[in-house]
Amino acid sequence: MDFGLGERSERLRAETRAFLDEVLTEELLQECHRSGVNHHPRFSKAVSERGWLALGWPIELGGQGRSPLELLAHNEELQRRNAPTYGIGTTMMVAQVIALLGEPGLKELIIPRALAAEIVIALGFTEPENGSDAAAAATRAVRDGDGWTITGSKMFTTNAHIADYVFLLARTDPEAPKHRGLTTFLVPMNQPGVEIQAVRTLSGERTNITFYNDVRVGDDLRIGEVDGGWKVMGAALAREHSGGFVGEQQRLLTDLLAWAQETTGPDGRHRIEDPAVTERIGRIRTEIEVSLLLQRRGAWLGSEGLEVRGKGSMAKLFSTERLERQAAAVLELTGPDALRSRDEPTALRDGGFEYAVRHAKGTTIYAGTSEIQRDIIAQHALGLPRPT
Ligand SMILES: Cc1cc2nc3c(=O)[nH]c(=O)nc-3n(C[C@H](O)[C@H](O)[C@H](O)COP(=O)(O)OP(=O)(O)OC[C@H]3O[C@@H](n4cnc5c(N)ncnc54)[C@H](O)[C@@H]3O)c2cc1C
Numbered sequence: 001m002d003f004g005l006g007e008r009s010e011r012l013r014a015e016t017r018a019f020l021d022e023v024l025t026e027e028l029l030q031e032c033h034r035s036g037v038n039h040h041p042r043f044s045k046a047v048s049e050r051g052w053l054a055l056g057w058p059i060e061l062g063g064q065g066r067s068p069l070e071l072l073a074h075n076e077e078l079q080r081r082n083a084p085t086y087g088i089g090t091t092m093m094v095a096q097v098i099a100l101l102g103e104p105g106l107k108e109l110i111i112p113r114a115l116a117a118e119i120v121i122a123l124g125f126t127e128p129e130n131g132s133d134a135a136a137a138a139t140r141a142v143r144d145g146d147g148w149t150i151t152g153s154k155m156f157t158t159n160a161h162i163a164d165y166v167f168l169l170a171r172t173d174p175e176a177p178k179h180r181g182l183t184t185f186l187v188p189m190n191q192p193g194v195e196i197q198a199v200r201t202l203s204g205e206r207t208n209i210t211f212y213n214d215v216r217v218g219d220d221l222r223i224g225e226v227d228g229g230w231k232v233m234g235a236a237l238a239r240e241h242s243g244g245f246v247g248e249q250q251r252l253l254t255d256l257l258a259w260a261q262e263t264t265g266p267d268g269r270h271r272i273e274d275p276a277v278t279e280r281i282g283r284i285r286t287e288i289e290v291s292l293l294l295q296r297r298g299a300w301l302g303s304e305g306l307e308v309r310g311k312g313s314m315a316k317l318f319s320t321e322r323l324e325r326q327a328a329a330v331l332e333l334t335g336p337d338a339l340r341s342r343d344e345p346t347a348l349r350d351g352g353f354e355y356a357v358r359h360a361k362g363t364t365i366y367a368g369t370s371e372i373q374r375d376i377i378a379q380h381a382l383g384l385p386r387p388t
Helices: 007-023 026-035 041-049 068-080 086-101 104-115 229-240 246-262 275-303 311-339 348-363 370-382
Strands: 121-124 140-144 147-154 165-171 182-188 194-200 206-218
Touching (some): 068 246, 086 104, 086 121, 147 165, 311 348
Antiparallel strands (some): 140 147
């Protein structure tokens, strides 16, 4: 049994590392930190020029036809270095859905610009009154001549303020059962009736609440069938639910090791000689191994064309809940010194420990909360019925 990702993946990993050394400057990371925006146009452009925005897409669609294992090696490195990839991720996820289900005109309009990192697409699923149950969307789209009029609001529309479009889930048939009366649209953000208000979160990440007040959308910007939006969402969410957060754990451990090797305790000995520290390091390292293996198994199943549902959820659930626990444990070890944040000149590891505690919480919420991941695992790994 071989748990490695293979030679091609390791070659891509090395290339990714070299690329990040060159492109992911301290200045660029600082800009992202200050704005709270997990997207940077210069970084996205550089990824695009390298041909890496659509690594896993078929070559004829503008991708590189790479395997899920290669993609994973690449993504492990991006996450380990905290690269600003959220905008890239949402944009390419929607572009891929359009490549699969969009009309030819829509493909032509979006895909070349997405591949060139010229546009950003935000996700508009969650609403103020419903998030986990996205199918309960109340935002309305009503037929209006040759187009549609959208009315409603979406919560946590991350990157809406820099986005060209929002991928919006709207109710088109209020009489139909909730999963059957939905349609998805690509709504241009720069138009009358679209209102964006900033929402600052615990981790410092900026997200938004967005309002749609009689916003016009042409029928050419509809994705998939009228009232067939849940099928489109299925294609989109299949990708969102499958990721883990191993890179974040690795970054935390690297910082912890450096702190333990560089710092001395009250007895003058290096922290790394303290059994309480080594015990934590051993535990975190083991949890990283399990997270990594769960994530790699998901990628391997994908590469073999086998069922991933439930397995991706295990990787997401385990890695995010462990990250949360690890960050708290590290803060306990490093004490009040770790409470200083990035902009403080004396902050430990550039504020990395303090940031990890704040950021870990969000990872257990977005892309499906821990409770929802457990439901998915119960259904797909154990065959239990869907909760009503
Ligand atoms: C920083 C951040 C960025 C985000 N970015 C985006 C974005 O770009 N686009 C977007 O559309 N959304 C985004 N989200 C929204 C995110 O996907 C939702 O927060 C998440 O799906 C949960 O929805 P909710 O907040 O409405 O909570 P709710 O669904 O109201 O859940 C509240 C609580 O009830 C639990 N719960 C709900 N249903 C069940 C169930 N069936 N069984 C058991 N427990 C349940 C949940 O786990 C949670 O603990 C973002 C969220 C955050 C925090």
